[in-house]
Amino acid sequence: MSMQQTLPLPGVAPERTGGYRTDHLLVADMVRPGSRVLDVGCGDGELLQLLESRGIDGRGIELSREGVNGCVAKGLAVVQGDADTDLVNYPDDAFDYVILSQTLQATRQPKVVLENLLRIGQRAIVSFPNFGFWKMRLQLLIGGHMPRTENLPASWYDTANIHFCTIKDFVELCERINVKMERAVALDLYGRPVPLNLPWWVWNMFGEQGVFLLSRGGKAK
Protein backbone atom coordinates (compact mmCIF):
# COMPACT_ATOMS: atom_id res chain seq x y z
CA MET A 1 0.00 0.00 0.00
CA SER A 2 2.94 2.34 -0.32
CA MET A 3 2.45 4.95 -2.97
CA GLN A 4 4.43 2.93 -5.50
CA GLN A 5 2.19 -0.05 -5.13
CA THR A 6 -0.91 2.10 -5.05
CA LEU A 7 -0.31 3.61 -8.44
CA PRO A 8 -1.86 0.94 -10.63
CA LEU A 9 0.71 1.22 -13.36
CA PRO A 10 4.15 2.12 -12.04
CA GLY A 11 5.90 1.07 -15.21
CA VAL A 12 3.73 2.31 -18.05
CA ALA A 13 2.16 5.75 -18.18
CA PRO A 14 -1.57 5.11 -18.01
CA GLU A 15 -3.77 6.38 -20.79
CA ARG A 16 -5.57 9.61 -20.01
CA THR A 17 -8.91 10.87 -21.19
CA GLY A 18 -9.65 14.54 -20.68
CA GLY A 19 -6.86 14.86 -18.10
CA TYR A 20 -8.01 11.91 -16.03
CA ARG A 21 -6.66 8.41 -16.04
CA THR A 22 -8.85 6.10 -18.08
CA ASP A 23 -8.91 3.45 -15.35
CA HIS A 24 -9.94 6.09 -12.78
CA LEU A 25 -12.75 7.27 -15.03
CA LEU A 26 -13.95 3.68 -15.28
CA VAL A 27 -14.00 3.38 -11.46
CA ALA A 28 -15.62 6.80 -11.05
CA ASP A 29 -18.37 5.80 -13.48
CA MET A 30 -19.26 2.92 -11.17
CA VAL A 31 -19.99 5.36 -8.32
CA ARG A 32 -23.42 6.94 -8.05
CA PRO A 33 -23.33 10.76 -7.75
CA GLY A 34 -23.85 12.16 -4.27
CA SER A 35 -22.59 9.06 -2.50
CA ARG A 36 -19.93 8.63 0.20
CA VAL A 37 -16.72 6.90 -0.80
CA LEU A 38 -13.69 5.61 1.08
CA ASP A 39 -10.60 5.07 -1.09
CA VAL A 40 -8.30 2.60 0.65
CA GLY A 41 -4.74 3.05 -0.53
CA CYS A 42 -5.55 6.33 -2.25
CA GLY A 43 -1.93 7.11 -3.20
CA ASP A 44 -1.54 10.64 -4.47
CA GLY A 45 -5.30 11.25 -4.30
CA GLU A 46 -5.87 11.54 -8.04
CA LEU A 47 -8.94 9.31 -8.01
CA LEU A 48 -10.36 11.11 -4.95
CA GLN A 49 -9.94 14.44 -6.72
CA LEU A 50 -11.85 13.07 -9.70
CA LEU A 51 -14.63 11.81 -7.41
CA GLU A 52 -14.86 15.10 -5.52
CA SER A 53 -15.07 16.98 -8.83
CA ARG A 54 -18.25 14.96 -9.39
CA GLY A 55 -19.73 16.01 -6.05
CA ILE A 56 -18.91 12.74 -4.34
CA ASP A 57 -17.97 12.92 -0.65
CA GLY A 58 -14.61 11.16 -0.68
CA ARG A 59 -12.27 10.04 2.09
CA GLY A 60 -8.97 8.25 1.82
CA ILE A 61 -6.57 6.01 3.69
CA GLU A 62 -2.95 5.84 2.60
CA LEU A 63 0.04 4.11 4.12
CA SER A 64 2.86 6.29 2.86
CA ARG A 65 3.49 9.58 4.62
CA GLU A 66 4.37 11.31 1.34
CA GLY A 67 1.11 10.14 -0.18
CA VAL A 68 -0.99 11.34 2.78
CA ASN A 69 0.69 14.70 3.02
CA GLY A 70 0.34 15.23 -0.71
CA CYS A 71 -3.39 14.44 -0.46
CA VAL A 72 -3.96 16.74 2.53
CA ALA A 73 -2.09 19.45 0.64
CA LYS A 74 -4.67 18.98 -2.14
CA GLY A 75 -7.43 19.59 0.40
CA LEU A 76 -8.52 15.95 0.47
CA ALA A 77 -9.75 14.21 3.63
CA VAL A 78 -7.08 11.54 3.86
CA VAL A 79 -5.64 9.81 6.92
CA GLN A 80 -2.53 7.76 7.32
CA GLY A 81 -3.40 4.13 7.85
CA ASP A 82 -3.04 0.50 6.85
CA ALA A 83 -5.73 -1.59 5.14
CA ASP A 84 -4.76 -4.66 7.16
CA THR A 85 -5.00 -3.03 10.59
CA ASP A 86 -7.16 0.09 10.34
CA LEU A 87 -10.31 -0.97 8.50
CA VAL A 88 -11.58 -2.60 11.70
CA ASN A 89 -11.87 0.89 13.20
CA TYR A 90 -14.56 1.90 10.72
CA PRO A 91 -18.18 1.25 11.66
CA ASP A 92 -20.57 -0.85 9.58
CA ASP A 93 -22.24 0.90 6.63
CA ALA A 94 -20.13 4.03 7.03
CA PHE A 95 -19.81 4.46 3.27
CA ASP A 96 -21.75 3.78 0.09
CA TYR A 97 -18.61 2.56 -1.68
CA VAL A 98 -15.19 1.46 -0.52
CA ILE A 99 -12.52 1.42 -3.21
CA LEU A 100 -9.42 -0.75 -3.04
CA SER A 101 -7.31 0.05 -6.05
CA GLN A 102 -4.28 -2.14 -6.84
CA THR A 103 -3.77 -2.84 -3.15
CA LEU A 104 -5.45 -6.18 -2.41
CA GLN A 105 -2.38 -8.15 -3.48
CA ALA A 106 -0.21 -6.18 -1.03
CA THR A 107 -2.35 -6.88 2.05
CA ARG A 108 -1.51 -9.59 4.56
CA GLN A 109 -5.07 -10.90 4.74
CA PRO A 110 -6.87 -10.21 1.45
CA LYS A 111 -9.95 -12.20 2.48
CA VAL A 112 -10.36 -10.30 5.75
CA VAL A 113 -9.76 -7.01 3.96
CA LEU A 114 -12.38 -7.86 1.35
CA GLU A 115 -14.90 -8.78 4.04
CA ASN A 116 -14.17 -5.49 5.82
CA LEU A 117 -14.68 -3.52 2.61
CA LEU A 118 -18.19 -4.87 2.28
CA ARG A 119 -18.91 -4.40 5.97
CA ILE A 120 -17.91 -0.71 5.90
CA GLY A 121 -19.38 -0.03 2.47
CA GLN A 122 -22.62 -1.07 0.81
CA ARG A 123 -20.52 -1.74 -2.26
CA ALA A 124 -16.85 -2.25 -2.95
CA ILE A 125 -14.80 -1.52 -6.05
CA VAL A 126 -11.68 -3.66 -6.17
CA SER A 127 -8.96 -3.65 -8.80
CA PHE A 128 -5.85 -5.80 -8.86
CA PRO A 129 -3.17 -7.01 -11.29
CA ASN A 130 -4.21 -10.28 -12.93
CA PHE A 131 -1.62 -12.98 -12.43
CA GLY A 132 -3.40 -15.05 -15.05
CA PHE A 133 -2.46 -12.55 -17.77
CA TRP A 134 -0.90 -14.42 -20.70
CA LYS A 135 2.47 -12.67 -20.29
CA MET A 136 2.69 -13.86 -16.71
CA ARG A 137 1.81 -17.40 -17.67
CA LEU A 138 4.36 -17.39 -20.45
CA GLN A 139 7.18 -16.22 -18.19
CA LEU A 140 6.51 -18.94 -15.68
CA LEU A 141 5.95 -21.62 -18.32
CA ILE A 142 8.82 -20.82 -20.68
CA GLY A 143 11.23 -18.82 -18.53
CA GLY A 144 10.65 -20.84 -15.39
CA HIS A 145 10.88 -17.82 -13.07
CA MET A 146 8.46 -15.57 -11.24
CA PRO A 147 6.93 -13.17 -13.74
CA ARG A 148 7.94 -9.51 -13.91
CA THR A 149 6.18 -7.07 -16.18
CA GLU A 150 6.40 -3.39 -17.08
CA ASN A 151 3.83 -2.64 -14.42
CA LEU A 152 5.11 -5.09 -11.80
CA PRO A 153 8.86 -4.78 -12.14
CA ALA A 154 9.89 -5.89 -8.61
CA SER A 155 11.65 -9.20 -8.04
CA TRP A 156 10.00 -11.83 -5.86
CA TYR A 157 12.33 -11.00 -2.94
CA ASP A 158 11.60 -7.28 -2.75
CA THR A 159 8.02 -6.99 -3.93
CA ALA A 160 5.33 -5.66 -1.60
CA ASN A 161 2.83 -7.79 -3.52
CA ILE A 162 2.65 -10.85 -1.35
CA HIS A 163 -0.77 -12.20 -2.36
CA PHE A 164 -1.05 -12.27 -6.12
CA CYS A 165 -4.13 -13.84 -7.64
CA THR A 166 -5.74 -14.33 -11.02
CA ILE A 167 -9.13 -12.99 -12.02
CA LYS A 168 -10.40 -16.55 -11.74
CA ASP A 169 -9.02 -16.87 -8.19
CA PHE A 170 -10.69 -13.63 -7.21
CA VAL A 171 -14.03 -14.69 -8.63
CA GLU A 172 -13.79 -17.92 -6.63
CA LEU A 173 -13.03 -15.99 -3.44
CA CYS A 174 -16.05 -13.77 -4.02
CA GLU A 175 -18.26 -16.81 -4.41
CA ARG A 176 -16.74 -18.40 -1.34
CA ILE A 177 -17.46 -15.45 0.94
CA ASN A 178 -20.81 -14.79 -0.73
CA VAL A 179 -19.95 -11.53 -2.43
CA LYS A 180 -22.04 -10.55 -5.43
CA MET A 181 -20.23 -9.35 -8.55
CA GLU A 182 -22.28 -6.57 -10.12
CA ARG A 183 -19.79 -5.57 -12.78
CA ALA A 184 -16.45 -6.88 -13.95
CA VAL A 185 -14.09 -5.18 -16.38
CA ALA A 186 -10.64 -6.19 -17.56
CA LEU A 187 -8.08 -3.49 -18.37
CA ASP A 188 -5.09 -3.64 -20.64
CA LEU A 189 -1.54 -2.46 -20.08
CA TYR A 190 -2.56 1.19 -20.34
CA GLY A 191 -5.60 1.00 -18.07
CA ARG A 192 -8.04 0.84 -20.98
CA PRO A 193 -10.98 -1.57 -20.89
CA VAL A 194 -10.26 -4.67 -22.93
CA PRO A 195 -12.49 -4.20 -25.98
CA LEU A 196 -13.88 -7.67 -25.95
CA ASN A 197 -17.45 -8.54 -25.21
CA LEU A 198 -16.52 -11.78 -23.57
CA PRO A 199 -17.11 -13.42 -20.18
CA TRP A 200 -14.56 -12.83 -17.43
CA TRP A 201 -12.86 -16.19 -17.79
CA VAL A 202 -11.53 -15.07 -21.15
CA TRP A 203 -10.29 -11.87 -19.57
CA ASN A 204 -8.35 -14.02 -17.14
CA MET A 205 -6.01 -14.59 -20.09
CA PHE A 206 -6.08 -11.14 -21.72
CA GLY A 207 -6.67 -8.66 -18.89
CA GLU A 208 -3.62 -7.02 -17.34
CA GLN A 209 -5.83 -6.10 -14.40
CA GLY A 210 -9.37 -6.72 -13.24
CA VAL A 211 -11.84 -4.17 -11.85
CA PHE A 212 -14.86 -5.46 -9.95
CA LEU A 213 -17.92 -3.75 -8.56
CA LEU A 214 -19.05 -5.87 -5.64
CA SER A 215 -21.99 -5.91 -3.29
CA ARG A 216 -23.09 -8.06 -0.39
CA GLY A 217 -24.67 -11.36 -1.33
CA GLY A 218 -27.64 -12.85 0.43
CA LYS A 219 -27.09 -15.14 3.38
CA ALA A 220 -23.50 -16.09 4.06
CA LYS A 221 -22.57 -19.64 3.10
Place this chain on the structure above:
Amino acid sequence: MSNVRPIPSPPMSSDDRAHEADHPSSLVAKFGMDQPLKLDCGVDLAPFQIAYQTYGQLNADRSNAILICHALTGDQHVNNTHPVTGKPGWWDTIVGAGKPIDPEQYFIICSNVIGGCMGSTGPASLNPATGKVWGLDFPIITIPDMVRAQAMLIDRLGIATLFCVVGGSMGGMQVLQWTAAYPERVFSTLAIACSTRHSAQNIAFHELGRQAVMADPDWRGGRYVDEDTHPHRGLAVARMAAHITYLSDAALHRKFGRRMQDRELPTFSFDADFQVESYLRYQGSSFVERFDANSYLYLTRAMDYFDIAADHNGALANAFAGIKTRFCVVSFTSDWLFPTSESRALVHALNASSARVSFAEIETDRGHDAFLLDVPEFLEISRAFLQAAGKARGLKDDGQS
Protein backbone atom coordinates in the same frame (compact mmCIF):
# COMPACT_ATOMS: atom_id res chain seq x y z
CA MET B 1 31.55 23.77 44.45
CA SER B 2 33.21 27.18 44.43
CA ASN B 3 31.86 28.16 41.07
CA VAL B 4 28.12 27.56 41.34
CA ARG B 5 25.93 30.22 39.82
CA PRO B 6 22.31 29.73 40.77
CA ILE B 7 19.51 30.66 38.42
CA PRO B 8 19.60 34.47 38.39
CA SER B 9 16.70 36.64 39.44
CA PRO B 10 14.72 38.05 36.54
CA PRO B 11 16.46 41.19 35.26
CA MET B 12 13.26 43.16 35.05
CA SER B 13 10.89 43.80 37.90
CA SER B 14 7.81 41.67 37.95
CA ASP B 15 5.71 44.85 37.94
CA ASP B 16 5.22 44.77 34.16
CA ARG B 17 3.86 41.26 34.31
CA ALA B 18 1.70 41.99 37.33
CA HIS B 19 0.27 45.01 35.55
CA GLU B 20 -0.56 42.92 32.46
CA ALA B 21 -2.58 40.51 34.61
CA ASP B 22 -5.26 43.15 35.20
CA HIS B 23 -4.54 45.78 32.57
CA PRO B 24 -3.43 43.94 29.45
CA SER B 25 -1.84 45.65 26.46
CA SER B 26 -4.59 44.26 24.26
CA LEU B 27 -8.34 44.31 23.85
CA VAL B 28 -10.40 43.23 26.88
CA ALA B 29 -13.93 41.87 27.10
CA LYS B 30 -15.38 42.39 30.58
CA PHE B 31 -18.24 40.26 31.87
CA GLY B 32 -20.20 41.53 34.86
CA MET B 33 -21.95 39.88 37.77
CA ASP B 34 -24.92 39.13 35.49
CA GLN B 35 -22.79 37.02 33.12
CA PRO B 36 -20.88 34.54 35.26
CA LEU B 37 -18.57 31.93 33.79
CA LYS B 38 -19.95 28.59 34.96
CA LEU B 39 -16.92 26.54 35.90
CA ASP B 40 -16.75 22.74 35.98
CA CYS B 41 -15.76 22.86 39.66
CA GLY B 42 -19.19 24.32 40.44
CA VAL B 43 -18.16 27.94 40.97
CA ASP B 44 -19.78 30.80 39.06
CA LEU B 45 -16.90 33.14 38.30
CA ALA B 46 -18.08 36.75 38.12
CA PRO B 47 -17.04 39.32 37.28
CA PHE B 48 -14.30 38.21 34.92
CA GLN B 49 -12.50 39.44 31.87
CA ILE B 50 -10.92 38.01 28.74
CA ALA B 51 -7.93 39.66 27.13
CA TYR B 52 -7.68 39.11 23.39
CA GLN B 53 -6.08 40.27 20.19
CA THR B 54 -7.54 40.39 16.71
CA TYR B 55 -5.86 40.69 13.34
CA GLY B 56 -7.53 41.35 9.99
CA GLN B 57 -11.14 42.22 9.26
CA LEU B 58 -14.36 40.32 9.80
CA ASN B 59 -16.12 40.03 6.44
CA ALA B 60 -19.71 41.11 5.83
CA ASP B 61 -21.04 37.56 6.28
CA ARG B 62 -19.01 37.11 9.49
CA SER B 63 -17.79 33.87 7.99
CA ASN B 64 -14.00 34.29 7.96
CA ALA B 65 -13.17 34.22 11.68
CA ILE B 66 -10.35 31.98 12.87
CA LEU B 67 -9.90 31.42 16.59
CA ILE B 68 -6.38 30.55 17.66
CA CYS B 69 -6.07 28.72 20.97
CA HIS B 70 -2.73 29.15 22.67
CA ALA B 71 -0.64 26.51 24.41
CA LEU B 72 0.27 26.24 28.11
CA THR B 73 2.58 29.23 28.32
CA GLY B 74 1.30 31.16 25.29
CA ASP B 75 -0.95 34.17 25.29
CA GLN B 76 -3.02 36.39 23.00
CA HIS B 77 0.00 38.03 21.40
CA VAL B 78 0.15 35.69 18.42
CA ASN B 79 1.43 38.10 15.83
CA ASN B 80 2.58 41.27 17.57
CA THR B 81 5.50 42.29 19.74
CA HIS B 82 5.07 40.91 23.24
CA PRO B 83 4.37 43.71 25.73
CA VAL B 84 6.55 42.19 28.48
CA THR B 85 9.40 40.49 26.64
CA GLY B 86 9.55 42.64 23.51
CA LYS B 87 9.85 39.48 21.43
CA PRO B 88 7.91 38.80 18.19
CA GLY B 89 4.51 37.10 18.30
CA TRP B 90 4.67 33.46 19.39
CA TRP B 91 3.17 32.01 16.21
CA ASP B 92 4.45 34.23 13.44
CA THR B 93 5.55 31.12 11.52
CA ILE B 94 1.93 30.40 10.61
CA VAL B 95 0.18 33.75 11.18
CA GLY B 96 0.94 36.90 9.19
CA ALA B 97 1.00 38.40 5.71
CA GLY B 98 1.57 35.66 3.13
CA LYS B 99 1.45 32.96 5.84
CA PRO B 100 -1.17 30.17 5.99
CA ILE B 101 -3.27 32.20 8.46
CA ASP B 102 -3.18 35.55 6.71
CA PRO B 103 -4.87 38.62 8.25
CA GLU B 104 -5.57 39.80 4.70
CA GLN B 105 -7.84 36.81 4.31
CA TYR B 106 -9.17 35.97 7.75
CA PHE B 107 -10.35 37.69 10.91
CA ILE B 108 -8.00 36.18 13.46
CA ILE B 109 -8.84 36.09 17.17
CA CYS B 110 -6.68 34.85 20.01
CA SER B 111 -7.61 35.21 23.65
CA ASN B 112 -5.61 34.60 26.78
CA VAL B 113 -7.13 31.54 28.49
CA ILE B 114 -9.09 31.93 31.68
CA GLY B 115 -6.61 31.17 34.46
CA GLY B 116 -3.82 32.78 32.44
CA CYS B 117 -1.72 35.74 33.50
CA MET B 118 -1.76 38.07 30.52
CA GLY B 119 -5.03 39.85 31.17
CA SER B 120 -7.73 37.19 31.34
CA THR B 121 -8.95 36.56 34.86
CA GLY B 122 -6.71 34.12 36.67
CA PRO B 123 -4.82 33.59 39.92
CA ALA B 124 -2.60 36.63 39.18
CA SER B 125 -5.62 38.93 38.83
CA LEU B 126 -7.04 41.03 41.63
CA ASN B 127 -9.92 39.38 43.45
CA PRO B 128 -12.53 42.16 43.66
CA ALA B 129 -13.96 40.59 46.83
CA THR B 130 -10.71 40.98 48.78
CA GLY B 131 -8.80 43.64 46.89
CA LYS B 132 -5.86 41.24 46.84
CA VAL B 133 -4.45 38.95 44.15
CA TRP B 134 -6.52 35.77 43.84
CA GLY B 135 -3.63 33.35 44.33
CA LEU B 136 -4.82 29.90 45.35
CA ASP B 137 -8.27 31.28 46.17
CA PHE B 138 -8.90 31.20 42.44
CA PRO B 139 -11.15 28.25 41.54
CA ILE B 140 -9.68 25.30 39.66
CA ILE B 141 -10.32 25.67 35.95
CA THR B 142 -10.52 23.09 33.16
CA ILE B 143 -10.07 23.04 29.39
CA PRO B 144 -13.89 23.09 28.94
CA ASP B 145 -13.97 26.20 31.18
CA MET B 146 -11.43 27.90 28.91
CA VAL B 147 -13.55 27.07 25.88
CA ARG B 148 -16.76 28.22 27.58
CA ALA B 149 -15.11 31.57 28.23
CA GLN B 150 -13.93 31.79 24.62
CA ALA B 151 -17.46 31.04 23.42
CA MET B 152 -18.73 33.98 25.50
CA LEU B 153 -16.11 36.18 23.83
CA ILE B 154 -17.11 34.92 20.37
CA ASP B 155 -20.75 35.70 21.24
CA ARG B 156 -19.69 39.17 22.31
CA LEU B 157 -17.95 39.64 18.94
CA GLY B 158 -21.20 38.67 17.21
CA ILE B 159 -19.80 35.60 15.45
CA ALA B 160 -22.17 32.64 15.16
CA THR B 161 -19.83 30.17 13.46
CA LEU B 162 -16.06 30.17 13.47
CA PHE B 163 -14.48 29.34 10.12
CA CYS B 164 -11.69 27.49 11.90
CA VAL B 165 -10.41 26.84 15.40
CA VAL B 166 -6.67 26.27 15.41
CA GLY B 167 -4.24 25.26 18.13
CA GLY B 168 -1.35 23.07 19.17
CA SER B 169 -0.69 21.21 22.40
CA MET B 170 -3.00 22.68 25.09
CA GLY B 171 -4.38 24.81 22.25
CA GLY B 172 -5.20 21.60 20.41
CA MET B 173 -7.08 20.33 23.44
CA GLN B 174 -9.20 23.48 23.31
CA VAL B 175 -9.76 22.91 19.59
CA LEU B 176 -11.11 19.41 20.29
CA GLN B 177 -13.21 20.69 23.17
CA TRP B 178 -14.69 23.35 20.89
CA THR B 179 -15.80 20.71 18.38
CA ALA B 180 -17.19 18.46 21.11
CA ALA B 181 -19.04 21.26 22.93
CA TYR B 182 -20.10 23.52 20.03
CA PRO B 183 -19.94 21.39 16.85
CA GLU B 184 -22.40 23.63 15.01
CA ARG B 185 -20.27 26.70 15.69
CA VAL B 186 -17.06 25.27 14.23
CA PHE B 187 -16.80 24.89 10.45
CA SER B 188 -13.30 23.43 10.51
CA THR B 189 -10.51 22.68 12.95
CA LEU B 190 -6.78 22.31 12.82
CA ALA B 191 -5.72 20.24 15.85
CA ILE B 192 -1.95 19.99 16.12
CA ALA B 193 0.31 17.89 18.36
CA CYS B 194 -2.45 17.23 20.86
CA SER B 195 -4.52 14.52 22.45
CA THR B 196 -8.03 13.88 23.65
CA ARG B 197 -6.70 13.20 27.12
CA HIS B 198 -3.56 13.92 29.06
CA SER B 199 -1.40 10.81 29.49
CA ALA B 200 -0.04 9.54 32.80
CA GLN B 201 3.47 10.49 31.71
CA ASN B 202 2.38 14.03 30.93
CA ILE B 203 0.56 14.36 34.25
CA ALA B 204 3.75 13.15 35.91
CA PHE B 205 5.84 15.85 34.23
CA HIS B 206 3.31 18.48 35.24
CA GLU B 207 3.36 17.29 38.82
CA LEU B 208 7.14 17.59 38.78
CA GLY B 209 6.81 21.20 37.65
CA ARG B 210 4.20 22.06 40.23
CA GLN B 211 6.22 20.52 43.03
CA ALA B 212 9.26 22.53 41.92
CA VAL B 213 7.23 25.73 42.23
CA MET B 214 5.75 24.78 45.59
CA ALA B 215 9.13 23.70 46.95
CA ASP B 216 10.51 27.19 46.44
CA PRO B 217 10.35 28.95 49.85
CA ASP B 218 9.43 32.15 48.00
CA TRP B 219 6.18 30.58 46.86
CA ARG B 220 4.77 31.23 50.38
CA GLY B 221 1.78 28.94 49.95
CA GLY B 222 0.81 30.85 46.83
CA ARG B 223 0.69 34.27 48.54
CA TYR B 224 4.00 35.49 47.14
CA VAL B 225 2.56 38.69 45.71
CA ASP B 226 1.20 39.77 49.09
CA GLU B 227 4.58 38.98 50.64
CA ASP B 228 6.50 40.70 47.84
CA THR B 229 8.45 37.62 46.79
CA HIS B 230 8.36 35.47 43.66
CA PRO B 231 9.21 31.78 43.38
CA HIS B 232 11.33 32.39 40.31
CA ARG B 233 13.75 29.55 41.07
CA GLY B 234 11.01 26.96 41.43
CA LEU B 235 9.19 28.22 38.35
CA ALA B 236 12.44 28.24 36.35
CA VAL B 237 13.14 24.62 37.31
CA ALA B 238 9.58 23.71 36.29
CA ARG B 239 10.13 25.39 32.95
CA MET B 240 13.49 23.70 32.44
CA ALA B 241 12.00 20.26 33.03
CA ALA B 242 9.04 21.00 30.79
CA HIS B 243 11.23 22.45 28.07
CA ILE B 244 13.10 19.15 27.75
CA THR B 245 9.79 17.44 27.01
CA TYR B 246 9.12 19.91 24.17
CA LEU B 247 12.31 18.89 22.37
CA SER B 248 13.74 15.54 21.31
CA ASP B 249 16.94 13.65 21.92
CA ALA B 250 17.91 14.16 18.28
CA ALA B 251 17.17 17.90 18.37
CA LEU B 252 19.15 18.41 21.58
CA HIS B 253 22.04 16.44 20.14
CA ARG B 254 21.99 18.39 16.89
CA LYS B 255 21.72 21.75 18.65
CA PHE B 256 24.18 21.24 21.50
CA GLY B 257 25.79 17.81 21.49
CA ARG B 258 28.27 17.72 24.35
CA ARG B 259 29.71 21.11 23.44
CA MET B 260 31.07 23.30 26.23
CA GLN B 261 29.78 26.77 27.01
CA ASP B 262 32.48 29.49 26.61
CA ARG B 263 35.21 27.14 27.76
CA GLU B 264 37.25 24.26 26.46
CA LEU B 265 37.67 22.15 29.57
CA PRO B 266 35.29 21.15 32.33
CA THR B 267 35.52 23.37 35.40
CA PHE B 268 35.04 20.47 37.80
CA SER B 269 32.11 22.31 39.35
CA PHE B 270 28.35 22.51 39.03
CA ASP B 271 28.51 25.55 36.81
CA ALA B 272 26.87 25.31 33.40
CA ASP B 273 29.82 23.74 31.61
CA PHE B 274 27.68 22.33 28.83
CA GLN B 275 25.84 24.47 26.31
CA VAL B 276 22.68 22.51 26.91
CA GLU B 277 22.77 23.47 30.61
CA SER B 278 23.30 27.11 29.81
CA TYR B 279 20.44 26.98 27.30
CA LEU B 280 18.06 25.43 29.82
CA ARG B 281 18.95 27.98 32.49
CA TYR B 282 18.28 30.74 30.00
CA GLN B 283 14.93 29.18 29.11
CA GLY B 284 14.06 28.98 32.81
CA SER B 285 15.06 32.51 33.74
CA SER B 286 13.49 34.17 30.70
CA PHE B 287 10.23 32.33 31.36
CA VAL B 288 9.83 33.66 34.89
CA GLU B 289 9.98 37.23 33.55
CA ARG B 290 6.72 36.79 31.78
CA PHE B 291 4.79 34.10 33.62
CA ASP B 292 3.00 33.88 36.94
CA ALA B 293 3.87 30.85 39.06
CA ASN B 294 0.33 30.20 40.31
CA SER B 295 -1.02 30.52 36.79
CA TYR B 296 1.42 27.78 35.79
CA LEU B 297 -0.05 25.55 38.50
CA TYR B 298 -3.62 26.18 37.36
CA LEU B 299 -3.03 25.71 33.65
CA THR B 300 -1.01 22.50 34.04
CA ARG B 301 -3.82 21.20 36.23
CA ALA B 302 -6.39 22.03 33.57
CA MET B 303 -4.46 19.96 31.04
CA ASP B 304 -4.16 17.05 33.49
CA TYR B 305 -7.93 16.93 33.97
CA PHE B 306 -8.61 16.91 30.22
CA ASP B 307 -10.29 13.71 28.99
CA ILE B 308 -12.98 14.15 26.35
CA ALA B 309 -14.03 10.49 26.36
CA ALA B 310 -14.62 10.55 30.12
CA ASP B 311 -16.99 13.49 29.56
CA HIS B 312 -18.94 11.43 26.99
CA ASN B 313 -19.69 8.13 28.73
CA GLY B 314 -16.20 6.82 28.15
CA ALA B 315 -16.43 6.59 24.35
CA LEU B 316 -14.49 9.08 22.32
CA ALA B 317 -16.69 8.53 19.26
CA ASN B 318 -19.70 9.79 21.26
CA ALA B 319 -18.02 13.18 21.57
CA PHE B 320 -18.02 13.63 17.81
CA ALA B 321 -21.17 11.74 16.75
CA GLY B 322 -22.78 13.24 13.68
CA ILE B 323 -20.31 16.10 13.55
CA LYS B 324 -20.10 18.14 10.33
CA THR B 325 -16.87 19.94 11.18
CA ARG B 326 -13.91 19.38 8.85
CA PHE B 327 -10.94 18.15 10.85
CA CYS B 328 -7.24 18.31 10.12
CA VAL B 329 -5.13 16.48 12.67
CA VAL B 330 -1.36 16.88 12.56
CA SER B 331 1.33 15.13 14.58
CA PHE B 332 5.12 15.14 14.46
CA THR B 333 7.30 12.02 14.34
CA SER B 334 9.68 13.11 17.13
CA ASP B 335 6.98 14.44 19.50
CA TRP B 336 7.08 12.16 22.54
CA LEU B 337 4.88 14.42 24.69
CA PHE B 338 1.88 14.08 22.36
CA PRO B 339 2.98 11.16 20.17
CA THR B 340 1.39 10.21 16.86
CA SER B 341 -0.40 7.29 18.55
CA GLU B 342 -2.55 9.82 20.45
CA SER B 343 -3.51 11.59 17.24
CA ARG B 344 -4.24 8.26 15.61
CA ALA B 345 -6.65 7.34 18.42
CA LEU B 346 -8.43 10.62 17.80
CA VAL B 347 -8.57 9.95 14.07
CA HIS B 348 -10.04 6.48 14.65
CA ALA B 349 -12.76 8.01 16.80
CA LEU B 350 -13.48 10.64 14.17
CA ASN B 351 -13.65 7.96 11.48
CA ALA B 352 -16.07 6.00 13.63
CA SER B 353 -18.19 9.17 13.77
CA SER B 354 -17.92 9.49 9.97
CA ALA B 355 -16.39 12.93 10.44
CA ARG B 356 -14.50 14.49 7.57
CA VAL B 357 -10.94 14.14 8.78
CA SER B 358 -7.47 14.56 7.34
CA PHE B 359 -4.50 13.31 9.30
CA ALA B 360 -0.85 13.88 8.53
CA GLU B 361 2.22 12.94 10.47
CA ILE B 362 5.10 15.29 9.74
CA GLU B 363 8.63 13.95 9.74
CA THR B 364 10.87 16.18 11.86
CA ASP B 365 13.40 15.78 14.68
CA ARG B 366 12.26 18.97 16.41
CA GLY B 367 9.94 17.33 18.93
CA HIS B 368 6.70 18.72 20.31
CA ASP B 369 7.81 22.31 19.69
CA ALA B 370 7.78 21.64 15.93
CA PHE B 371 4.33 23.20 15.68
CA LEU B 372 5.78 26.57 16.70
CA LEU B 373 8.71 26.37 14.30
CA ASP B 374 9.27 26.85 10.61
CA VAL B 375 8.51 23.29 9.45
CA PRO B 376 7.62 23.79 5.77
CA GLU B 377 5.65 20.58 5.28
CA PHE B 378 3.44 21.37 8.28
CA LEU B 379 2.86 24.94 7.12
CA GLU B 380 2.06 23.75 3.58
CA ILE B 381 -0.52 21.27 4.85
CA SER B 382 -2.08 23.91 7.10
CA ARG B 383 -2.34 26.30 4.19
CA ALA B 384 -3.85 23.70 1.87
CA PHE B 385 -6.35 22.52 4.47
CA LEU B 386 -7.51 26.08 5.20
CA GLN B 387 -7.77 26.88 1.49
CA ALA B 388 -9.84 23.77 0.79
CA ALA B 389 -12.05 24.50 3.81
CA GLY B 390 -12.34 28.14 2.71
CA LYS B 391 -13.53 26.99 -0.69
CA ALA B 392 -16.16 24.79 0.95
CA ARG B 393 -17.14 27.72 3.14
CA GLY B 394 -17.49 29.97 0.08
CA LEU B 395 -14.62 32.27 1.06
CA LYS B 396 -12.70 33.99 -1.68
CA ASP B 397 -8.95 34.51 -1.45
CA ASP B 398 -9.43 37.97 -0.02
CA GLY B 399 -11.60 36.55 2.77
CA GLN B 400 -14.83 37.93 1.28
CA SER B 401 -17.71 35.61 0.62
